[in-house]
Amino acid sequence: MTLPTILIPAIAEDGSLYPVEKLAAHRDGLYHLAVSIFVFDGEHLLIQKRASSKYHSGGLWANSCCTHPNWEEQLDQCAGRRLEEELGFSVPLTRRRVVEYSADVGNGLHEHERVTMYVGQADRTQTTLSLGPQEVEAARWVQRDALRAEMKAQPELFTPWFRIYVDRYPELQF
Numbered sequence: 525m526t527l528p529t530i531l532i533p534a535i536a537e538d539g540s541l542y543p544v545e546k547l548a549a550h551r552d553g554l555y556h557l558a559v560s561i562f563v564f565d566g567e568h569l570l571i572q573k574r575a576s577s578k579y580h581s582g583g584l585w586a587n588s589c590c591t592h593p594n595w596e597e598q599l600d601q602c603a604g605r606r607l608e609e610e611l612g613f614s615v616p617l618t619r620r621r622v623v624e625y626s627a628d629v630g631n632g633l634h635e636h637e638r639v640t641m642y643v644g645q646a647d648r649t650q651t652t653l654s655l656g657p658q659e660v661e662a663a664r665w666v667q668r669d670a671l672r673a674e675m676k677a678q679p680e681l682f683t684p685w686f687r688i689y690v691d692r693y694p695e696l697q698f
Contacts, residue, residue, distance in 0.1 A: 531595035533557045535638060543595040550580065553626075553634035559603045560590040560641050560689065562696055563615060565648040569671060572610065572655075573662040574683070580629040583661065586683040590639075603642045611663060612654025615644040620696060627684035635685065641696065 534544040534556045541557070549556045563570040569588070576583040589610040593602035600617070608614050620643045626636040648665045655663060666674070675682055675690055689696065 530592075532592040533595055546592060547579070549592075550629070550633040550635060553636050555636045555638065556592065557599070558590060558592050558635075558637040558639045559599055559606065560639050560685070561588045561603055561607055561617060561644065562620075562641065563588040563607070563611075563644045563646050565646055565651075565665060567667050567669075568648055568665040569668065570611070570646070570648070570651075570663060570665050571671070571686075572660045575657065575659055575661045577658070580631050580633045581683045584683045584686075585681055586686045587689060588644075589660075590685070599640050603640075607644070610656045610659045612656070613646070613651055615646045615651075617642040617644045621693070623689075623693065625685060625688050627688065629684055637685075639685075641689075641693070643696065 530546045531543040532546050533541040534554045591606040620641045622640050
């Protein structure tokens, strides 16, 4: 699997950060930084279907967007940048909480992440999406109860981290 070399911040045992190549972080299950963004309109959450060509979890539904900060990139800057890159719009984002999770994401890859979660508000009738085709195959707004029902009926259609978030963090308005 050949990907461009992208350095992201990994977390050492003493809590310090060091640069690591993104694919190596997932291949070796290294603890690293990530951001996850949740854009709501009332009871509706914007979710995305990851591009099938992604190196892991392709074709699965996930939260509005998520990524890893580049080495030495500030988390807030990363969150705003990625929302624009993946979905083609921006809204003010508020840090909500920091969580840790670990999950097998397929293809011999494993995520072990310290995730800073961001929440934003948008009017779904006024927000124009412009999907980044390398990252996102589709996007849709879904009501909270419908999302939970879909996830319960067909969990395999959703990324492991998104299932964890919905299960563990209801205060994020799931």
